[in-house]
Amino acid sequence: MEIVRAATLDDWEPLYDLIGRAGVGLTSLRLTKNQLHERLEWSHFAFTRKSERPGGEPYVFVMEDLASGSLVGTSCIFAKTGGYEPFYTYEIVSEPKSSVELDVSADVQSLHLQRIHDGPTEIGSLFLLPAFRGRGRGRLLSMARFSMIAQRPGRFAKEVIAEMRGVSDATGKSPFWEAIGRHFFHVDFPVADALSTVSKKFIDDLMPQHPIYLDLLPEEVREVIGQVHEQTQPAQAMLASEGFVSRGLVDIFDAGPILHSDRDSIHSVASCRNPRVRAGEVPSDAKRQIVTTSAARFRAVNSQVHWIDEGTVALPEATVRALQLSASDNVWTLG
Known part of the structure; x- marks a missing residue:
């Protein structure tokens, strides 16, 4: 059985080893040991804080294989983007043009750099070891975050x-970066990708300030703008089923799409x-759902759930042990 739980400071070294196995393009996981330690400190504060006002704090989750005790995945919620350093994105703008003399009309698309200071909540930093992909594990690692948002909506925008991760080849080479970013930053994609987790000042210093016309590319x-990496397609489909849509914003480095949803509409x-939770038998055909504990001691599993009535469920003993539940505790269910 695998469990998703709030990361602790004790996870520092195994989590660092885990994210070291993530590929190029997962920007928010390209961290030094010190940066990861600081993120985990902020995450501990986020899970235990009393205030309900969203700040820039991260909520870091890890997936643990209970059989071996090893970490096999991670994901995160960033309570608010922007702030002192803005959130940068390209907006795809379509402008109709026409000429009576030539009897021509066309929509001209261009990329406009946007700086967002008072930004939305962001879910990201999702990585799962290839050996553990499938059997609902990726869904658990991703969807468990929505229980946290449902429990404490005031903490999030x-x-x-x-x-979403944009298109790149097996070596991490991004067509969009090679066509645009390289000409202004003069470094390889992974270098800029990693630096953006430390400071974003270089973006304002070097990024072109005028629109970039797509017809000149x-x-x-043009074909990869707004498209996702093949390994990201399942995550995109999962978020689409939750109500996330594209609103014409893409990443400034690899042109991956940025999906949006109103918090309460997810x-x-x-x-x-x-x-x-109440003791009772769980039928063999009981539906599986994601089950989580409260936000302060967050744990989540994919389990069979038997609904006794509208406000009461019975859970398998293995689930009760994994979630460290006591008699008559309440849980949260998704799905």
Whole structure:
């Protein structure tokens, strides 16, 4: 059985080893040991804080394989983007043009750099070891975050976004970066990608301030704008089923799409329930759902759930042990 739980400072070294196995393009996981330690300190504060006002704090989750005790995945919620350093994105703007003399009309698309200081909540930093992909594990690692948002909506912005990894090849080479970013930053994509987790000042210093017209780009570059990496397609489909949509914003480095949803309209947030646990038999055909504990001591599993009545559930003993539940505790269910 695998469990998703709030990361602790004791996870520092194994989590650092885990994220070292993530590929190029997962920007928010390209951290030094010190940066990761600081993120975990902020995360501990985030899970235990009393205030309900969203700041820039991260909520770091890890997936643990209970059989071996090893970490096999991680994900995160950033309560608010922007602030002292803005959140940068390109907006795809379409402008109709026409000429009576030539009897020509066309929509001209261009990329406009946007700086967002008072930004939305962001879900991201999701990575799962290839050997553990499938059997609902990726869904658990991703969707468990929505239970946290449902439990403490005041800690998060009213809009939630997810930056999807853009198209790149097996070596991490991004067509979009090679066509645009390289000409202004004069470094390889992984270098700029990693630096953006430390400071974003270089973006304002070097990024072109005028629109970039898509018709001036090679066709193979235009084709990847707003498209996701093949390994990200399942995550994109999962978020689409939760109500996330593209609103014309893309990442400034690899042109991956940025998906949006109103916080309270996310399917799993809106349908999250808070039943009490009671002893009882769980039928073999009982439906599987994501079950989590309260925010302060967050743990989540994918388990069979038997609904005794509208406010009461019975859970398998293995689930009760994994969630460290006591008699008559309440849990949260998604799905």
